Amino acid sequence: MPTKKQIADRHRRTRRDHASETAEDYVEAVAEIAASEAGECRVANLAKRFDVSHVTVTKIVARLVREGLVETEPYGPVQLTAAGRRLAAKCRERHETVYAFLVALGVPTDIAAVDAEGIEHHVSPQTLEQFATFVEKHAE
Amino acid sequence: MPTKKQIADRHRRTRRDHASETAEDYVEAVAEIAASEAGECRVANLAKRFDVSHVTVTKIVARLVREGLVETEPYGPVQLTAAGRRLAAKCRERHETVYAFLVALGVPTDIAAVDAEGIEHHVSPQTLEQFATFVEKHAE
DNA sequence: CAACATGTGTAGCCGTGGCTACAATTGCAG
DNA sequence: CTGCAATTGTAGCCACGGCTACACATGTTG
Numbered sequence: 001m002p003t004k005k006q007i008a009d010r011h012r013r014t015r016r017d018h019a020s021e022t023a024e025d026y027v028e029a030v031a032e033i034a035a036s037e038a039g040e041c042r043v044a045n046l047a048k049r050f051d052v053s054h055v056t057v058t059k060i061v062a063r064l065v066r067e068g069l070v071e072t073e074p075y076g077p078v079q080l081t082a083a084g085r086r087l088a089a090k091c092r093e094r095h096e097t098v099y100a101f102l103v104a105l106g107v108p109t110d111i112a113a114v115d116a117e118g119i120e121h122h123v124s125p126q127t128l129e130q131f132a133t134f135v136e137k138h139a140e
Numbered sequence: 141m142p143t144k145k146q147i148a149d150r151h152r153r154t155r156r157d158h159a160s161e162t163a164e165d166y167v168e169a170v171a172e173i174a175a176s177e178a179g180e181c182r183v184a185n186l187a188k189r190f191d192v193s194h195v196t197v198t199k200i201v202a203r204l205v206r207e208g209l210v211e212t213e214p215y216g217p218v219q220l221t222a223a224g225r226r227l228a229a230k231c232r233e234r235h236e237t238v239y240a241f242l243v244a245l246g247v248p249t250d251i252a253a254v255d256a257e258g259i260e261h262h263v264s265p266q267t268l269e270q271f272a273t274f275v276e277k278h279a280e
Numbered sequence: 281c282a283a284c285a286t287g288t289g290t291a292g293c294c295g296t297g298g299c300t301a302c303a304a305t306t307g308c309a310g
Numbered sequence: 311c312t313g314c315a316a317t318t319g320t321a322g323c324c325a326c327g328g329c330t331a332c333a334c335a336t337g338t339t340g
Contacts, residue, residue: 022327044287056328058289063326075288075335105270115267122258130245162297184317194318196298203296215305215318 021121024091025050026060027069030080031088040077094128095120101131104138161261164231165190166200167209170220171228180217234268235260241271244278 029049033041043061047054061078064070069084080088098120102112123131169189173181183201187194201218204210209224220228238260242252263271 042287043289052327053329054288055290055330059327102267102270105267105274107264107267107270111264111266115262115264118262119259122255122262124247124251124255126251127242127245127247127255130242130247134245158296182317183319192297193299195300195320198319199297 022060023064023067023069024087024121026064027080027084027088028091028095030070030078031085031092034079041079042077046078091120094123097128097132097135098123100135104135162200163204163207163209164227164261166204167220167224167228168231168235170210170218171225171232174217174219181219182217186218231260234263237268237272237275238263240275244275 026046029046030041033045033049038045043054043057046057046061050057061070061072064084065072068081069087070078070080072078095116099112099116102115102119103109107115166186169186170181173185173189178185183194183197186197186201190197201210201212204224205212208221209227210218210220212218235256239252239256242255242259243249247255
């Protein structure tokens with residue numbers, strides 16, 4: 001049975017995860033939008049994507065710049081740094097695995113899409129591995 | 141394929157979930173502590189449990205009081221309301237299902253404990269149902 | 281080139297969940 | 311009953327992710 005310290009650690013871990021969830025969602029979105037017909041990712045694209053005001057996007061992008069995940073110039077597009085691209089690729093893969101896993105489990109695709117969005121940030125490498133294994137086994 | 145509005149909705153849903161995650165964690169903890177040897181749940185118990193200062197607990201408890209989930213008096217214990225007990229029971233059951241599911245999947249118990257903590261708040265009833273079914277099937 | 285729509289930036293506000301520092305209460309020891 | 315330790319409350323600060331309102335750039339379009 002877990003000690004009190006371990007329980008506290010678990011919660012602290014959960015909180016720390018929250019802090020980076022937004023970053024993960026944003027770099028993923030930037031990558032997708034830049035790879036789409038749009039060709040580049042602008043603040044307005046992100047605002048629409050997350051259904052928030054452009055101000056919220058601006059503030060979050062500023063934080064991502066501080067963290068070295070994206071680059072941007074005044075009135076210019078938002079571009080991923082090398083670190084941002086790495087993170088985006090990792091998140092995309094993880095997201096797809098979680099989604100595929102839920103679908104393989106028998107969850108309706110529309111529900112799986114919502115749940116994957118929330119779950120993906122909390123899946124450890126070990127659990128993700130089990131998810132992937134399960135998907136392979138059930139890939140008919 | 142999902143529309144832009146659906147993607148935005150998914151994200152809004154995820155954010156709204158965040159707002160209630162803390163409430164869920166706290167009512168769950170209050171129920172557990174009150175049911176333990178301690179007999180009652182005090183601010184100090186919660187502070188230790190989540191490894192945060194007592195001030196943070198006080199503020200969150202105040203919010204839970206506003207939301208009708210707990211009751212308390214100055215310098216007194218924190219008690220669940222009927223609504224709080226209902227929510228706690230629901231969360232406890234869901235938490236256990238998620239944990240049992242991860243373990244059944246093959247995730248090490250210590251890892252499963254951490255992941256369940258993060259995942260439980262994002263599991264829809266439909267997905268939870270699939271988790272439970274899976275656990276039953278693999279309960280030899 | 282001027283004007284106007286669109287897109288960004290800036291200022292300033294809110295609630296949540298963190299914190300430290302200090303004040304007040306409680307409760308138990310002496 | 312007095313006094314001290316532990317607990318709880320209060321004040322005030324921070325970062326994050328929301329917002330509205332207003333200012334400033336950009337880029338078509340006439």
